[in-house]
Every structure is written in structure tokens, then in C-alpha cells.
Amino acid sequence: MLDIKQEKIKRFMSDKIMADAVKEVIRETFLQSYGTKDVQTLAAERIAISLLDIGFKELKKYSDKAEQEIKELTQIGL
Numbered sequence: 001m002l003d004i005k006q007e008k009i010k011r012f013m014s015d016k017i018m019a020d021a022v023k024e025v026i027r028e029t030f031l032q033s034y035g036t037k038d039v040q041t042l043a044a045e046r047i048a049i050s051l052l053d054i055g056f057k058e059l060k061k062y063s064d065k066a067e068q069e070i071k072e073l074t075q076i077g078l
Helices: 003-014 016-031 039-070
Strands: none
Touching: 003 016, 003 039, 016 039
């Protein structure tokens, strides 16, 4: 992934309130009732919610990875 994209993800995820708000809006959209009782549709909705959580965990990994790459090790004693 390009460095600029990783930086944008890092900034987005560092704003905890914004990241939580976006996740909440998307989740609420997924949970809206569409008047169906079809088992396959309900299962697909549940899978979508699980994938949303997985996606946000992946975003968190990208932001953590970007932070780890930026850190420099310095040895003060030498």
C-alpha cells in the first residue's frame, strides 16, 4: 500500500471518535430492517456485520504498522 494511503488510514484511526462514528453509522445501516424474514438474507446481514468488524481490525493493523515503521531505535549509551 502506498505510504500516503497508510498515513491517511493512520490519521483516520487515530481520531477515535471519528472512527467509532463511521463504524456506528455503517453498522446501523447494516442493521436496518428491510422487512425480510428470509434466512439467507438474515445470514448475509450477520456476515456483513462480522466483516465490518474484521475490516476495522485490519485498518487498526495498518495504523499500528505505520507507527512501528516510524519509530527509530536509538542507543543513548553508545
